[in-house]
Amino acid sequence: MKLKIKLILAFLLGVSLVKAQTNxxxxxxxxxxxxxxxxxxxxxxxxxxxxxxxxxxxxxxxxxxxxxxxxxxxxxxxANEVNTAEIPFKQLNQSTIGDVYYYTFQLTEANVINQINLDFKQENFDWKVVLEGSNDNQNWFGILKDYRILSIKNKDTDYKFTKLSFPDAKYQFYRIAIKSNLPLTLTGSKTLRTDTIKGVYNEVKYQTYDLKNDTKNKETVIEVGLKTAVPISFLKINAQSDFDFYRAIRIEYATDSFKTEKGIEYNFSTLYEGTISSLEKTEFNFPNTITGRIKITISNNDNRPLRLSGLELQGNSxxxxxxxxxxxxxxxxxxxxxxxxxxxxxxxxxxxxxxxxxxxxxxxxxxxNPSYTVKVEKPLFENKIWLWALMVVIIALLGFFSFKMLKS
Structure with a gap:
């Protein structure tokens, strides 16, 4: 009999230990x-x-x-793993023929590069660039032609695009030619190699797409609702315009929701802030974030709204x-x-x-989970024993003070 009781107790203890970890x-x-x-x-x-x-x-x-x-x-x-290495180089010379400025660079050792970053003293420019490569500084081969770089700075915009991106190239010498009617001063440059290890991305379908052009605030707002909350880390906007454009963009994700008289409203936090431009891919990467709703705000200033025809979303599972x-x-x-x-x-x-x-x-x-339990802390005075004890104390105090007053 005692053995059976011990076995039952052991079984119940085992069940309680299981529930204690999973409840x-x-x-x-x-x-x-x-x-x-x-x-x-x-x-x-x-x-x-x-x-x-x-x-x-x-x-x-x-x-x-x-x-x-x-x-x-x-x-x-x-997610994509991007590794960027700066490749050492030295600038050999700078020359001008007419309104074309030439800059020649030599890598200190043979290496592959696919990016050159340029910095200029000037602001508010729009130039075309030609990039060539050579192994003997005599015979030159074309890499980029009519590549556009741009800088705009005013009260509404501070945008600069001076990064030359091109397929992997392995030359000892590189020559940059920039056509400019105004004096040009190159203040800095970097040669880089960027390698990207492709990640695994899943396409994310959206259920609702609500676009509004707010003329009062001069902005376009898009709210996108997903079928369920999933990770997202990539957004591509299909944007068209008859002219070049560069506008501030903010991407936000819904953190929670609440009911109002107008319906369900959402609180948003920022995922990405930057620029959407016709000079660059209208693609944006940000940390993998779980959400069921995103909001995209594009500042139009005094320009006509862009023609937007949907978007693409991806995320890393x-x-x-x-x-x-x-x-x-x-x-x-x-x-x-x-x-x-x-x-x-x-x-x-x-x-x-x-x-x-x-x-x-x-x-x-x-x-x-069948073993899930919610521990609810009951109010102290919900217990009848506490209520009766409190009443006894109150009656005793009232009696004591009443007797003291009558005695005096």
Whole structure:
């Protein structure tokens, strides 16, 4: 009899320990297909809208009998990785023929470059540039022709585009020719090599597209609603105009919403601030951010609004790399927990030892976590015992002071 009681108590204790670790998470998704120690899994789109800011409340638990094991993981997002290296060079000479200014550079060692940044003393210019390369400073080969650089500075705009971008080139000498009717002073230059390791981007579909040209504030405002909250990190705007343009642009994302008499309103935070220009690609990259709504504001000043014909959105899905120590456990992904701190797993210190080729596991449909409990703190005086005790104290005090007054 005593043995049976001990077994029952042990079972109940085991169940309580399991619940103690998982009872703060509202939702779970079963994980199947665990066949080795290391696996990867991609977070489903429907999960993001219920995660805390910073994605801190994600956990994987393995349960077997009365034992619960927390599975360590790394959370990755595969965005473009851009590496820029400055390549040493020296300026050989500067010359002028008519209204054309020539600048010749020599790299200190043979190397590949694909970008030259220029700085000028002058402001408010619009010049065309020719870039050539040579290995003997005698025979020159064309790299860029009629490449436009621009600077505009006034009370409304402070915009400069003086970056020469071109396909990878490997010459010892480079010559820049700029045609200008006014004196020109080059104050600085850099030769660079930019390498981009392509990330994995997913197209994000939007449900609503609301464009308004606000003539009073001289701006165009676009609000875009997504089907559900997902990560976004890239925006391309399809913008056309009969003339060149350069305008301030601000991209914001909705942080929360609230009801008003006019309907649902949103609070926004800034994702990106910069310039949209006909000289550059109308593409914008920003940190991967989970949201279900974005707002784009373009300042038109006294210009006609741009012709905007939709946009493209992309984002980097989050991928988990997890270590499953016991293959016989039943595993599940738990999430949506208040006041949960980000986990600190030691595998982050040994990332180089994680296998490179990982098989993916399956993540099931969302379920409510049956062990989820919400601890509600009841008001102190909701308890009848406290109320009766308080009444007794009050009556005793009233009686004491009344007796004292009658006695005096």
């Amino acid at each position: 703060t998470y509202q939702f779970k998704r079963q994980i199947t297909g665990v066949s080795t120690n290391w696996h990867s899994l991609t977070l489903p789109d429907g999960l993001y809208q219920k995660l805390n800011t910073g994605v801190d409340d994600l956990r994987i638990f393995g349960i077997k009998g009365k034992d619960t094991i927390e599975v360590p993981y790394l959370l990755k997002q595969r 989050y991928q988990m790399i997890a270590r499953f120590d016991d293959l016989t456990n039943e595993y599940a992904l738990y999430y949506d927990s208040e006041n949960t701190l980000a986990p600190n797993y030691e595998i982050a210190k040994f990332e180089s030892k994680i296998p490179s080729n990982l098989n993916s596991v399956n993540v099931g449909e969302e379920q409510k």
